[in-house]
Amino acid sequence: MLVALGGCALKSDVARLERQVATLEARTIRQDSARAAQLNEVINLQQDILDSLVAGRRALAALRGDIDGDLYGISQQLVQVQALTGQSQQRLTDLRTQLDARGAQIAEGDSMAAEAAAVPSANQIYQASLAQLRRGSFATARLGFQELLRSYADDRRAPDALYFIGESYATTDADSSAAYYQQVVDRFPGSSRVSAALYKLGLMAEQRGDRQAALEAYNRVVQQHPSSDAAELARDRLTALGQ
CATH class of the missing domain: 1.20.5 (Single alpha-helices involved in coiled-coils or other helix-helix interfaces)
Incomplete structure (x- = not known):
């Protein structure tokens, strides 16, 4: 039991x-x-988190790519804007330079016009001096012709001015008169005034009794300027002197 x-x-x-x-x-x-269920939940949660991270990274990468693209586009636009701005500034600078140059030309033109208005032309001086000579104002005429020679030494009227200065001295200072006639002959041998200047030199040589000098002057007129008015007068004087 x-x-x-x-x-x-x-x-x-x-x-x-x-x-x-x-x-x-x-x-x-x-x-x-x-615990397995909890572990699965943890694993699933981790997977979700991982998936979210991957998706986030992809989105971030895409966003970064978009941003990089946008930034590149913006940078290119900035470069273009800067280039256009630079071109505009250069254009403005060029225009300002042209305007300044044009202003300088205008100012220079105004200055030249003012000077031209203040300083009489060669023709004005010549005509005024010739008018004084014809009125018998010999001293005033000489001053005008001398001013013409000083201011317009290369003017075509220079031999005329010398000749008329000689004329202005004809009745008061024979030596000065002869000196100016001789300048016409020596300095402007191609001038139409040479024949008259030579003839006047011949007359003055006769007046002081220098027959040989007178003959030489008259012969030069006849030989070198045979068609001139002075040539006819010179021939008459040569005949009168027995040649």
Whole structure:
């Protein structure tokens, strides 16, 4: 009987132990399942986070590419704007330079016009001096002709001015008169005044009794300027002098 009781006790203990083990296993399984579920949730969450990060990086890369493209486009536009601005500034500078140059030309033209208005022309001086000579104002005429020679030394009227200065001295200073006639002959041999100047030199040589000088002057007129008015007069004087 004791053996039987001992056997029953042992079986009950084993059964209780088995129940406890089963309970523990069930609890462990539930805990493992819960942990597995939690782990799956963590894994899924991590995957979601990773996917979000990847998507974010892709979006960021795309955005960065767009931004880089936009920045490049903006930089190119800035370069174009700067180029256009530089061209505009250069154009303005060129225009300002042209305007300044034009203003200088206008100012110079005004200055030259003022000077031209202030300084009489060679023809004005010549005509005024000739008018004084014809009125008998010999000193005033000489001043005018001398001014013409000083201001317009290369003017075509220069030999005329010398000749008329000689004329202005004709009745008062024979030597000065002859000197100016001689300048016409020496300095302007191609002038139409040379024949008259030579003829006057011949007359003055006659007046001072220098027949040879007079003959030389008259002969030069006849030989070098045969068609001139002075040539006819010179021929008459040569005849009168016996040549």
